[in-house]
Amino acid sequence: MxxxxxxxxxxxxxxxxxxxxxxxxxxxxxxxxxxxxxxxxxxxxxxxxxxxxxxxxxxxxxxxxxxxxxxxxxxxxxxxxxxxxxxxxxxxxxxxxxxxxxxxxxxxxxxxxxxxxxxxxxxxxxxxxxxxxxxxxxxxxxxxxxxxxxxxxxxxxxxxxxxxxxxxxxxxxxxxxxxFTGLFTTEQFGATSGNAASQVGQPVNPDDVITITAGDAVGFHADGNIIDGSFNTLQKGKQFKSSGIKYIAGEPQYLIGADFYVPQSYTDQAGIVTIRGPRDAGLRSVDQNGNGWRLSEYYFKGQSQWKVLNTKLINDHLFYQISDLDYMDSDSVHGSGK
Structure with missing residues (x-):
């Protein structure tokens, strides 16, 4: 019908x-x-x-x-x-x-x-x-x-x-x-897939400063071990400059010191990615095999934020899944320090 x-x-x-x-x-x-x-x-x-x-x-x-x-x-x-x-x-x-x-x-x-x-x-x-x-x-x-x-x-x-x-x-x-085809009545896409990439906001001045939003945050070493007493450093509301993103202990984490990482889920970037760069510049997404989607840079503009559906390692590199078929390179988002 x-x-x-x-x-x-x-x-x-x-x-x-x-x-x-x-x-x-x-x-x-x-x-x-x-x-x-x-x-x-x-x-x-x-x-x-x-x-x-x-x-x-x-x-x-x-x-x-x-x-x-x-x-x-x-x-x-x-x-x-x-x-x-x-x-x-x-x-x-x-x-x-x-x-x-x-x-x-x-x-x-x-x-x-x-x-x-x-x-x-x-x-x-x-x-x-x-x-x-x-x-x-x-x-x-x-x-x-x-x-x-x-x-x-x-x-x-x-x-x-x-x-x-x-x-x-x-x-x-x-x-x-x-x-008759669902074109006008089913959810459309942000860039390439049959389901939408969900844009959730546009920060005014994104950079690599992340804010701790959880009251029970703990830090990790690169090997996945918890840093003793790190919760004293990672107090809610504190801000840190991130210089990289690494997949540790099953989730993306920000590098905020020498071998000191904080999980993204404890920060203001929990569940989202913020595209780096000026508002008028776009970044191309890729498919699950790492192949770039043509024209996707028209949609994923600098300073825009997108809901994360999942994370995936493509060729041993971390990508964020932001629609059914779109993946964004972790080097291209807030916190990467690139």
Missing amino acids: PELFADVSSHNRADISYIADLGAKGVVVKATEGTTYQNEKALTQTQTGLKSGIQVHLYHYAQFQNYQQAINEANYFHNFAKELGFSGNCVMVADVEAPEIQYTDTWHNTDTFLKRLIELGWPKVALYSMASWFWASKLPTDYPLWVANYGVSQPGVDNAAAWQHTSNFNGLNLDMSYD
């Missing part, structure tokens, strides 16, 4: 948490139109959608009539999506239906727009339009297709990923669609 998802714009309520109560598992929020319009409710709509537990994605209403306008609109959509706090972890949709563009080269302009989004670091894109535009071959069909077609028993377009079947769901003046 396909899952339900809605789409909203400034014509809908700012607080869209009610959509979850209707049984929908996702929502696509209008972000931009052309290169001059931004949905003033988009921030509240995306935030209330996320807080309600549904998947949240974005769409752009296209006005492009040539190649350069398509590029400009993709850049505009990209920039506003970033302002809203998204970073590759949502589906970016081209809404191509404006009457004034129907006699332009919509096929190639749309293809240009979507390829530009992918180039900018949004690997999940989709295309929305009316069934009649697909029937008339106005649009490319090698992207996930979201088809609007009302009053019928099926979308009417082969291999449609989703079908918008009503604009007045439950009498609420709300567009509602069926998701």
Whole structure:
């Protein structure tokens, strides 16, 4: 049975948490139109959608009539999506239906727009339009297709990923669609995998200073033996400069003195990794075999923090698992001293 998802714009309520109560598992929020319009409710709509537990994605209403306008609109959509706090972890949709563009080269302009989004670091894109535009071959069909077609028993377009079947769901003046593939209703990824990498924060000034947050912290030697009396040094609230990370006694530990390590679980970095470097610089993740994921540096930016799912030694070197398929080198994170 396909899952339900809605789409909203400034014509809908700012607080869209009610959509979850209707049984929908996702929502696509209008972000931009052309290169001059931004949905003033988009921030509240995306935030209330996320807080309600549904998947949240974005769409752009296209006005492009040539190649350069398509590029400009993709850049505009990209920039506003970033302002809203998204970073590759949502589906970016081209809404191509404006009457004034129907006699332009919509096929190639749309293809240009979507390829530009992918180039900018949004690997999940989709295309929305009316069934009649697909029937008339106005649009490319090698992207996930979201088809609007009302009053019928099926979308009417082969291999449609989703079908918008009503604009007045439950009498609420709300567009509602069926998701046939899970694209809009299952958790999307931070960079490469089928499940999300979970971004948990962005510190203002990350460096290699770690803070003890546990009241019972103890230190270790590199050989895994506990340092006698180390709890007197590792008092809650104290800060230490770390010059390295090593896997000791079954977990990552920070080197804070000569053969003196403190477990990460006793610090402000417990359960997370903080990517090193400036905010505008990204670092590439790898797969479980140590092979770099193309474009992952668009998502894992300096100063961002990510929930750790596990740790793994790859070629005898410590990596943090931050999504189903993404692993981050311990040399690339807070505390490594690199």
